[in-house]
Amino acid sequence: MSIVPKNKIPLMVVVIITLLIVIAAGVWFMVIKPNQALPKSIENTYLPNRRPVVGIQMVDHNNQPFTEQRFKGKWSFLFFGFINCPDVCPTTLLVMKSVWAKLPASAKQAPEPQLVFVSVDPDRDTPAIMKDYVQYYHPDFIGITGEHKYLDILTVQVGALYGYEDGETDNDYTVNHSAQIILIDPQGYFRGVFSGPLQVDEIVKTFTAIRDYHPG
Amino acid sequence: MKGLLFFALYALSFSVHADPSLSVSEAWIPEAPPVAKVMAGYLEIKNKSDRTIILESISANDFERVEMHQTIKKNGMAKMVKQTSIKIPAHGGVSFRRGGLHLMLIGPKRKFKRGEKTRIILKTDQTSTEIDLVIKEASLDDHSAHH
Numbered sequence: 001m002s003i004v005p006k007n008k009i010p011l012m013v014v015v016i017i018t019l020l021i022v023i024a025a026g027v028w029f030m031v032i033k034p035n036q037a038l039p040k041s042i043e044n045t046y047l048p049n050r051r052p053v054v055g056i057q058m059v060d061h062n063n064q065p066f067t068e069q070r071f072k073g074k075w076s077f078l079f080f081g082f083i084n085c086p087d088v089c090p091t092t093l094l095v096m097k098s099v100w101a102k103l104p105a106s107a108k109q110a111p112e113p114q115l116v117f118v119s120v121d122p123d124r125d126t127p128a129i130m131k132d133y134v135q136y137y138h139p140d141f142i143g144i145t146g147e148h149k150y151l152d153i154l155t156v157q158v159g160a161l162y163g164y165e166d167g168e169t170d171n172d173y174t175v176n177h178s179a180q181i182i183l184i185d186p187q188g189y190f191r192g193v194f195s196g197p198l199q200v201d202e203i204v205k206t207f208t209a210i211r212d213y214h215p216g
Numbered sequence: 217m218k219g220l221l222f223f224a225l226y227a228l229s230f231s232v233h234a235d236p237s238l239s240v241s242e243a244w245i246p247e248a249p250p251v252a253k254v255m256a257g258y259l260e261i262k263n264k265s266d267r268t269i270i271l272e273s274i275s276a277n278d279f280e281r282v283e284m285h286q287t288i289k290k291n292g293m294a295k296m297v298k299q300t301s302i303k304i305p306a307h308g309g310v311s312f313r314r315g316g317l318h319l320m321l322i323g324p325k326r327k328f329k330r331g332e333k334t335r336i337i338l339k340t341d342q343t344s345t346e347i348d349l350v351i352k353e354a355s356l357d358d359h360s361a362h363h
Contacts, residue, residue, distance in 0.1 A: 083249075086256035087287050087318045088294040090246060094356050129251045136249035161293055172322075179294040196289055197315075200356070 041209040042192075050189035055153045058118075058146035061131035066144045068188050075113045075211070076184040077194075080160050082121035082175045083133050092181070093117065093137040098200040099207075100138055107208045111186035118154065119145040120162035121175050158182045158190050183207075185214060235345040237265035238304075238338070243347055245321065246354035247330055257282075257319030257336070257349050262309040270341040271302040271310070278334045280323030287315055296320075304340075 038048060058066040070076075077096065081089035096115050103113065117134045119125035122145040125133075130143030145151070155162060160178040167173045181203075183192030192210060194203055243259035263269050274282040284299040299317070304310050312318050319336075328334065333348040 083252060084254045085296075086248070086252070086254045086320055087285070087296070087314060088289075090248065090256070090354060091314050091356070094354060098356060132251040133249045165295075174296050176293055176295040178292055179289050180292050195292060 039209060039213060042206055042213055045183070045192045045194055045206050046210050046213070047191055047193070050185065050187075050191055051157065053154070053157050053184055053188060053190050055150075057150045058144040058154065059127055061127050061134060061143035063127045066142075066146075071184045071186075071188040073111050073186050075111055075186055075207070077113060077115045078118055078158065078160075078182040078184065079115070080118045080120050080155065080162060080177045080182075082119055082177065083125045083129060084121070085175065085177075088177075088179060089117075090137075092179070092198060093134070093141070095198045095200055095203070096141070096181075097138050099203045100140070102200060102204045104204075104208060107204075107211055113207070115141045117141060117143045118151075118160075119143060120151055120155070120177050122146060122148065122151065124171070158184075159193070183210070187216065235269075235340065235343040237263060237269065237342075238340070238345055239264060240338075240345075240347045243349045244352045245328070245334070245349045247328070247351055248354065250327060253323060255279075255321040255324060256314075257321050258312045258314065259319070259347070259349070260309060260311050261304055261338075263304040263306060266306050268306055269304045271304060271338060272341060273301075273339045274319065274336055275339070276321065276334065276336040278325050278328075279321045280325065282336060283320040283322065284312075284317065285320050286317050289315075 038046060053071065054068055056066065056068045060066040060070075079089075079092055079096070081092065083089070100113075100115070107113070115138065117130070119130055125143075125145055127143070127145070130145065134141040134143040146154070151162070154160075155178075160180075160182060162175060162177040164173050164175055179196050181194040181198065182190065183194065185191040191214070194206070239262045241260045241262075243257070245255055245257050248255045261271070271284070274284065276282050284302055285296045286299055288295045288297055302310055302317070310317065328351045330351055330353055332351045334351070335346055335348050338345050338347060
C-alpha cells in the first residue's frame with residue numbers, strides 16, 4: 001500500500017504542471033500573441049492595448065454636452081486644432097472630407113465613423129463659430145471644445161499636446177497642437193494614432209482594415 | 217493729417233510697380249469658412265536676377281495684416297513660426313505651399329467669392345511689387361501642379 005503515496009505525488013506534480021501550461025498558454029494567446037499578430041496593414045496605427053478615455057466634459061458645436069458616452073457605438077476620429085489656423089487645420093479637415101468621400105459603404109455602417117474636431121482654443125472658438133467652421137468642411141463633422149482643465153483630461157489620455165505662443169496683441173496668440181489623428185473605438189477606448197503625413201488613401205485603407213480586425 | 221495720409225498713399229502708388237526681376241505664379245487663397253479670421257495664401261516666387269532679393273514685408277488692403285509663417289511639424293506637433301524676412305536666392309525661388317511656408321492673411325475686411333482676386337503688395341529690399349491672389353476652392357490639389 002506504500003505505492004499509493006508515491007503515485008499521489010507525481011499526480012499532483014502533473015496537475016500543477018498542466019495548470020501552469022494552461023495559464024502560460026492563456027497569457028500567450030490573450031496578451032502576448034495578439035500584439036505580435038497585428039496585421040501589417042494596421043500595425044503602425046492600431047494600439048493592441050486599449051486605454052480608457054473617461055471624465056470627458058466638453059461641449060459640442062450645438063452647445064450640447066459631449067461626454068465619453070458620445071464615443072460609444074461609433075469610431076471617433078479626433079483632431080486637435082483651432083480655428084485661426086490657416087494651413088494645417090484646413091488641410092487636415094480637407095483630408096478627412098476626402099476620406100469620408102472615399103470610405104467604402106461597409107466602413108460607414110454601424111458602428112459608423114465620426115469626425116470630432118477638438119478646438120484647443122476655447123477662449124476664441126465658441127460653439128457657434130465652431131459649427132460654421134466644421135460644417136463648412138462636412139455637414140457631419142462635429143466640433144467640440146471645453147474648459148482648459150477638461151481639455152487637459154482629454155489630451156493627456158490620448159497623448160495629444162497643445163500650447164500657446166504670444167502674438168503681437170493679446171488676442172493674436174498662435175496655438176501649437178498635435179498634428180496626428182486619434183482613433184477611439186466604439187467601446188470608448190483610445191485605439192489608434194494616424195501620424196502624419198496624413199494621406200487620404202492610406203487612412204481609408206487602414207481604417208477599413210482596423211474595422212475588420214477589431215473584435216466586436 | 218488727412219493731407220499727409222493722402223500724400224503717403226499718393227507716394228505709395230508711384231513706388232508700386234512690378235519688379236521685373238521677380239516672377240510670381242500660382243498665387244491663390246483657398247476658400248475658408250466665413251468665420252475664419254485668418255486665411256492662408258500660397259504662391260511661387262522666382263528671382264530672375266543675379267542678386268539675392270529679400271522679401272521684407274507684405275501688405276494688403278483687404279486684410280488687417282499679412283505675415284509670413286513657416287509650418288513646422290516636429291515630434292507630432294504642428295507649429296507656426298513667423299518669418300521676419302525671406303531670402304529669394306539669385307536665379308532661384310521660394311514656394312509658399314500647404315504645410316510649409318505660407319502667407320497668414322489676418323483679419324479679412326470683406327467676404328470673398330470663388331474666382332475673385334485680391335491684391336497684395338510684396339515689399340523687398342529693392343522695390344515693391346503688386347500681385348493678385350485668386351480665391352479658389354479649398355482642395356487638396358496642389359494648384360502649382362496644373363502648370
